[in-house]
Amino acid sequence: MGTEAEETIALITAIVFIFLVIIIIILFLVFIKRKNKLLTEKQQAQREFENAIAETQIEIREQTLRNISWELHDNIGQLLTLAKIQLHQLADCNEDISGVSDTISKSLTELRALSKLINPDALKNIMLPEAVSLEVARFNRLNFIEATLTIDGDEKIIDDKAEIILFRILQEFFSNTIKHAKASQLDVQLKYTDKKLTIVATDNGKGFDKSVEKPNKGIGLQNMKNRGKLIGAEIELESQVGKGTQLTIIHYL
Structure with a gap:
């Protein structure tokens, strides 16, 4: 009788122990799941914050460029046009003004091109290859x-915002x-395939040692990468002292 009671107690104890172990395992798994969820949400929030900061910086710079574009086109362009008209009115004088007229014509051409290139609204109407x-x-x-x-491969249509960001990244490297x-x-290559666009820009400048210098500071690599994140683009920068730099x-797509 006593043996049966002991066996029953032992069995109940074992069941309770197993039940407690299962409860502990479930609680542990729930804890891990919640912890991972919180970490994921935190990482997502951090990514969204970084993207928001990068996008804000882009919007500020884009608006500044838009304002400069308007000033170049509306004010300076009109003044040069007026100066050219005035010079033509003096064509009967003995002085040779052809050189001045040519200079003003070239200035107007350059201003129109620059106005088009730095205006994001204008860039929306042209493809990336044309802008480059x-x-x-x-x-x-x-x-x-x-x-x-x-340009290699068949040109593919890219989202307007992505084209502007890609062009701005290139502009930063060009600068x-x-x-x-x-x-x-400076050599630039655009290579289109069905799934991706690869852009390679290479110069033969003085370069730098990545193990010593911080390219993030001097060339704005981090800024380029932040812009790239907005459209899921990968950015790599390679350089050697005396052999130039490649972006x-x-x-x-």
Whole structure:
């Protein structure tokens, strides 16, 4: 009798123990799940915050560029046009004003091109290859740098916002190449496939040592990456001292 009671107690104890273990495991799994959910939500909130900050910075810069575009087109452009008309009215005088007239004509052409390039609204009406082509042509026309553009594959339609962001990233690289890299050559390649657009911009400037210098500070790499995040683009920057710098952008279509 006593043996049966002991066995029953042992059985009940074992069942209770197993039940408690199951409860503990369930509670642990629930805790882990909730913890992972909180971490995911926190990471998502951080990503949204970073994207919002990057997008705000872009909007501020875009509005500034839009204002400059209007000023160039409406004010300076009109003044140069008036000056050209006035010069033509003096055509009967003995002085040779052809050189001045040509200079004003070139200035008007340059202002119109610059106005178009820096105005986001204008960029919405042209494709990325055309925008980059206009920029490359401007560099060559003004003797800023010897620049080339190569387009491989069939051109694909890209979202307007994505095109503007890609173009701004390239502009930031171009600006660094011309102003700081002391480069004489800039080569840009747009390669289209069915699934992605790969953009490679390479200069032959002084370059830098990534293990020593911080490209995020000097060339705005972090800013480029923040912009790239908004459209899911991958940004890579490679450089060697004395051998130039290469920017690679991969945008999935």
